[in-house]
Amino acid sequence: MGAERGLDRGWDEGHRGLDVALVGATGAVGRELLGLLVDAGHPRGRIACHARRRQSLELGDRGRFEVLPADAIGRADLAFLCTPSEVSLALAPLLAERGARVVDLSSAHRTRPEIPLVVPEINGDRLDGDPRIVANPNCTTAIAALPLAALDRAARLLEAIVASYQAASGAGLAGLNALAGETRAAAGLRSAPPEASPFPATLALNVIPAVADVDGEGWSGEERKIEHELKKILGRADLVVESTTVRVPVERCHSVAVHARFARAISPAEAREVLARAPGIALTDDPHGPRPRECAGTDPVHVGRVRAGARGAGSLCFFAVGDQLRKGAALNAFQVAARLPARR
Amino acid sequence: MGAERGLDRGWDEGHRGLDVALVGATGAVGRELLGLLVDAGHPRGRIACHARRRQSLELGDRGRFEVLPADAIGRADLAFLCTPSEVSLALAPLLAERGARVVDLSSAHRTRPEIPLVVPEINGDRLDGDPRIVANPNCTTAIAALPLAALDRAARLLEAIVASYQAASGAGLAGLNALAGETRAAAGLRSAPPEASPFPATLALNVIPAVADVDGEGWSGEERKIEHELKKILGRADLVVESTTVRVPVERCHSVAVHARFARAISPAEAREVLARAPGIALTDDPHGPRPRECAGTDPVHVGRVRAGARGAGSLCFFAVGDQLRKGAALNAFQVAARLPARR
Numbered sequence: 001m002g003a004e005r006g007l008d009r010g011w012d013e014g015h016r017g018l019d020v021a022l023v024g025a026t027g028a029v030g031r032e033l034l035g036l037l038v039d040a041g042h043p044r045g046r047i048a049c050h051a052r053r054r055q056s057l058e059l060g061d062r063g064r065f066e067v068l069p070a071d072a073i074g075r076a077d078l079a080f081l082c083t084p085s086e087v088s089l090a091l092a093p094l095l096a097e098r099g100a101r102v103v104d105l106s107s108a109h110r111t112r113p114e115i116p117l118v119v120p121e122i123n124g125d126r127l128d129g130d131p132r133i134v135a136n137p138n139c140t141t142a143i144a145a146l147p148l149a150a151l152d153r154a155a156r157l158l159e160a161i162v163a164s165y166q167a168a169s170g171a172g173l174a175g176l177n178a179l180a181g182e183t184r185a186a187a188g189l190r191s192a193p194p195e196a197s198p199f200p201a202t203l204a205l206n207v208i209p210a211v212a213d214v215d216g217e218g219w220s221g222e223e224r225k226i227e228h229e230l231k232k233i234l235g236r237a238d239l240v241v242e243s244t245t246v247r248v249p250v251e252r253c254h255s256v257a258v259h260a261r262f263a264r265a266i267s268p269a270e271a272r273e274v275l276a277r278a279p280g281i282a283l284t285d286d287p288h289g290p291r292p293r294e295c296a297g298t299d300p301v302h303v304g305r306v307r308a309g310a311r312g313a314g315s316l317c318f319f320a321v322g323d324q325l326r327k328g329a330a331l332n333a334f335q336v337a338a339r340l341p342a343r344r
Numbered sequence: 345m346g347a348e349r350g351l352d353r354g355w356d357e358g359h360r361g362l363d364v365a366l367v368g369a370t371g372a373v374g375r376e377l378l379g380l381l382v383d384a385g386h387p388r389g390r391i392a393c394h395a396r397r398r399q400s401l402e403l404g405d406r407g408r409f410e411v412l413p414a415d416a417i418g419r420a421d422l423a424f425l426c427t428p429s430e431v432s433l434a435l436a437p438l439l440a441e442r443g444a445r446v447v448d449l450s451s452a453h454r455t456r457p458e459i460p461l462v463v464p465e466i467n468g469d470r471l472d473g474d475p476r477i478v479a480n481p482n483c484t485t486a487i488a489a490l491p492l493a494a495l496d497r498a499a500r501l502l503e504a505i506v507a508s509y510q511a512a513s514g515a516g517l518a519g520l521n522a523l524a525g526e527t528r529a530a531a532g533l534r535s536a537p538p539e540a541s542p543f544p545a546t547l548a549l550n551v552i553p554a555v556a557d558v559d560g561e562g563w564s565g566e567e568r569k570i571e572h573e574l575k576k577i578l579g580r581a582d583l584v585v586e587s588t589t590v591r592v593p594v595e596r597c598h599s600v601a602v603h604a605r606f607a608r609a610i611s612p613a614e615a616r617e618v619l620a621r622a623p624g625i626a627l628t629d630d631p632h633g634p635r636p637r638e639c640a641g642t643d644p645v646h647v648g649r650v651r652a653g654a655r656g657a658g659s660l661c662f663f664a665v666g667d668q669l670r671k672g673a674a675l676n677a678f679q680v681a682a683r684l685p686a687r688r
Contacts, residue, residue, distance in 0.1 A: 159655065163507030163601040165551045165590065183549070187531035205527070205595055206637035207509045209649055209663040214631035218612060218651030227654070242654045242661060244601035246509065249593050251549055257507040257588035259603075268562060287558035293550035305553055307562030310571070310586045311503065317586060319553040 009299075009334060011040035014342025018046065021073050021100065023091065024082030025049035025065070026057055028172045029105060032330035033080055038062045040334075048074065076100045077344045078337055082330075096132040101340050103333045109135040110229060117232050120335045121280045122149040127339050134336050139328030140164050140211075140222060140245065141229040144256045146301040146327070147320050149234055150278035151271060155314065156263035157236070162226060162243040165255040166211055167292060169324045170247070171198040179203050179249055203249050211245040220245050253292030254328055255321045265313030268306045275303050280327070290321040301327055353643075353678060355384035358686025362390065365417050365444065367435065368426030369393035369409070370401055372516045373449060376674035377424055382406045384678075392418065420444045421688045422681055426674075440476040445684050447677045453479040454573060461576050464679045465624045466493040471683045478680050483672030484508050484555075484566065484589065485573040488600045490645040490671070491664050493578055494622035495615060499658065500607035501580070506570060506587040509599040510555055511636060513668045514591070515542040523547050523593055547593050555589040564589050597636030598672055599665045609657030612650045619647050624671065634665040645671055 020037065024030045030051070037047055038059070049057060049067045057065045070087070073079075079100045081088045088106040096102050109115045116126035117135045119142055127134065137145065144162055151157060168179035178197035182204035184190075201208055212221030222245040231239050248255075266274075276283050282300040284290045290302035301322040309315025322328055364381065368374045374395070381391055382403070393401060393411045401409045414431070417423075423444045425432045432450040440446050453459045460470035461479045463486055471478065481489070488506055495501060512523035522541035526548035528534075545552055556565030566589040575583050592599075610618075620627050626644040628634045634646035645666040653659025666672055 161505050161603050163588070163603075165509070165592070179549075183527060184531040187528040187533055189531055189533065200632040201635055202637060205523075205593060206635055207592055207594060207599055208632050208635055209599065209601070210632045214649075218649060220631075240654050242603050242659070244507070244603070244649070244661060244663060246599075246601065246663075248509070248551055249549060250551060255551055255553065255590075257553070257590065259505050259507075259586050259588070287564075288544040288552050288554045291545055291550050291552055293546060305558075305562060305588070310584050315586070317588060319588060319590075 009036065009040060010338035011042065012342065015338060016042050018077040018342060018344065019048070019075065020046060021048045021050060021076035021079040021095070022082070023050045023070055023073065023079060025067055026051040026055065027082055028169055028176065028325055029329045030082040031057070031059060032325040033082060033334060034059060034065065035062060036330055036334045048076065080333055080337070081105060092133050102133045103136055103336050104133060105136045105329055105333050107138065107225065109133055110137065117229060118336050119145050119233055119332060120339050121146060121278070122233055123235065124339050127336065130341055136329070136333045136336060137229050137233060138222070138225040139170055139324045140166060140254050140256065141226050141233070142328050142332050143254050143301050143320055143322035144226065144258060145230055145233050146278070146280050147275055147303050147318060148230065148258065148260065150274050150281065151260065151262065151266065151316070152234055152236070154270070154274045155266040157234070157239060157260060158263055158314070159240040159261040160230065161259040162241070163257045164211070164243065164245045165248045165250065165292070166245060167248070167250040167252050167254055167324050168203060169252040170211065170254065174198045176251060179251065199247060203247060205249065208247040209244065211247055250292045251296060252323055252325050253295045253321050254324045255292050255319065257319055259309060259317050260315070261309070261311055262314040262316065266316055268308055268316065271306050271316055275306070290319065292321050295321045296323055298323055299326055299331055353380065353384060354682035355386065356686065359682060360386050362421040362686060362688065363392070363419065364390060365392045365394060365420035365423040365439070366426070367394045367414055367417065367423060369411055370395040370399065371426055372513055372520065372669055373673045374426040375401070375403060376669040377426065377678060378403060378409065379406060380674055380678045392420065424677055424681070425449060436477050446477045447480055447680050448477060449480045449673055449677050451482065451569065453477055454481065461573060462680050463489050463577055463676060464683050465490060465622070466577055467579065468683050471680065474685055480673070480677045480680060481573050481577060482566070482569040483514055483668045484510060484598050484600065485570050485577070486672050486676050487598050487645050487664055487666035488570065488602060489574055489577050490622070490624050491619055491647050491662060492574070492602070492604065494618050494625065495604065495606065495610065495660070496578055496580070498614070498618045499610040501578070501583060501604060502607055502658070503584040503605040504574065505603040506585070507601045508555070508587065508589045509592045509594065509636070510589060511592070511594040511596050511598055511668050512547060513596040514555065514598065518542045520595060523595065543591060547591060549593065552591040553588065555591050594636045595640060596667055596669050597639045597665050598668045599636050599663065601663055603653060603661050604659070605653070605655055606658040606660065610660055612652055612660065615650050615660055619650070634663065636665050639665045640667055642667055643670055643675055
């Protein structure tokens with residue numbers, strides 16, 4: 001990731017003067033956010049890391065950080081909550097009351113109509129009113145939303161059918177550790193005991209065809225989020241969204257196969273032009289890409305396999321891949337914060 | 345697989361009197377077919393194994409088989425061709441002329457209108473005319489077709505959108521060996537040199553979003569096959585089929601996420617009833633199933649996650665898993681042969 005340091009992600013002198021609280025700093029997303037802050041030149045003395053208990057955090061060649069318990073959070077100008085929903089629900093209003101702008105990466109505030117749910121390239125204008133609490137979207141949603149929003153602006157999206165190929169990192173460090181342990185076991189190595197897994201079945205050499213719990217109507221929590229959040233981010237309550245969410249043995253990039261339908265005809269050539277111009281998207285010509293292993297650790301949502309569908313001139317299919325820990329989580333939250341006013 | 349020996353797959357005394365030629369016996373599908381024949385009690389002396397060159401074939405506790413070169417094929421009553429398309433194209437008419445009934449597992453004859461393309465549970469009646477050459481379908485198509493055909497009979501299928509999660513075995517033993525070698529490398533073992541891979545990229549800890557070559561319109565060979573073959577097997581030229589075919593790091597079961605639309609309303613409860621009654625299908629209640637790792641080595645197509653879609657009362661979604669080497673290839677071919685007359 002060293003080659004990407006110094007990338008302009010919109011973090012300016014004003015933002016570097018803010019006192020930042022990073023809550024849930026020791027998880028997979030928290031560590032990624034801490035890396036983004038350090039790489040953006042944020043002064044280490046202005047970053048307060050918090051987690052459930054006091055510890056220290058080693059972040060590769062970026063050095064060691066002291067982590068204080070969550071109940072020791074002091075005054076902050078900006079707070080990132082990489083915390084479970086129930087923690088975010090309690091913490092966000094408290095921190096906002098104390099004067100912090102809060103970016104919540106959990107699902108706690110996403111469905112509340114008065115709280116903006118933001119992918120800056122799509123609905124960054126929702127930040128113009130300087131909201132105190134901003135919700136960061138679900139990882140799969142953020143990755144699917146970027147190309148869909150660009151195409152929606154061009155040809156008005158009617159219907160999005162999404163099948164996902166979701167990485168282990170979506171279940172945090174526990175997910176990554178479980179996959180690594182199971183992969184060693186699949187290779188015939190059984191030196192270490194198998195890691196406790198957050199998944200309902202072995203993920204190595206397998207796919208698990210529902211992410212999160214499944215409700216009484218047969219839809220998974222992840223599929224409900226994708227439907228609700230796509231509608232909210234695109235500002236299109238009338239959108240038809242169907243998805244199947246599937247966990248696959250991949251480390252940190254989520255992929256989506258999208259079969260879309262638009263109000264007007266849109267050719268693959270026009271769609272590629274639209275996508276090539278859209279911020280945050282990298283278009284690939286690889287007939288067998290984009291692929292999650294090769295996209296890991298990169299910022300953009302990678303899009304390929306753009307082709308005409310079989311459901312009339314308005315139907316279009318594509319495949320998109322984004323780093324679940326970057327655009328799917330930490331990077332999007334960082335971009336949200338970068339667009340908020342750099343005021344105390 | 346021992347527990348499954350003696351399963352009634354329709355192979356009777358008449359069939360056990362046939363001289364069977366198994367061409368391409370040493371590949372992943374050929375070995376599976378040989379196992380099915382032996383397990384069905386077919387006399388070893390009436391099975392002639394052929395491959396490119398003379399060798400011997402070890403089939404676990406089923407023993408060792410002599411393999412003769414393909415140009416030494418003698419008279420056969422029944423021939424299974426587990427061969428590349430160009431070989432099948434040359435061999436099938438020759439063997440048929442010599443009096444054999446031919447089941448071709450390659451794609452060579454699938455698109456020819458005069459040659460039946462058969463999944464016995466769906467269009468087994470196409471075998472009533474005692475055709476000399478029968479085409480066995482593409483693996484992903486066979487697995488998707490079984491539940492779709494049952495639901496089509498109940499509510500008339502209009503549209504099938506399919507995203508696949510395809511196993512390494514679809515590329516034969518070379519695919520399985522490549523995945524095994526890459527999995528060892530991913531686990532940190534580099535004792536053996538990496539296997540030559542039939543895949544365009546590393547498959548371990550990755551997904552590859554196109555199976556087979558991609559044509560000028562952006563569709564992969566596998567996606568074209570699914571569209572054409574589903575229409576032919578279901579006898580429904582008007583069907584709308586869109587698919588995205590993706591290779592995943594799984595050993596031998598293919599999975600499909602299906603988003604379908606029917607001419608009339610069909611509830612998930614009715615769909616489950618229809619599927620429960622359909623031959624060759626095993627319905628699961630596991631909210632996170634069926635899964636390929638757990639379905640490996642079994643005969644049926646496993647179906648789960650049946651739920652109402654968001655595109656009106658006729659829309660329905662489900663997830664299906666089938667062993668690529670069984671129902672996706674060898675088992676279906678075996679079932680075709682079992683329904684052909686047991687005459688010389």
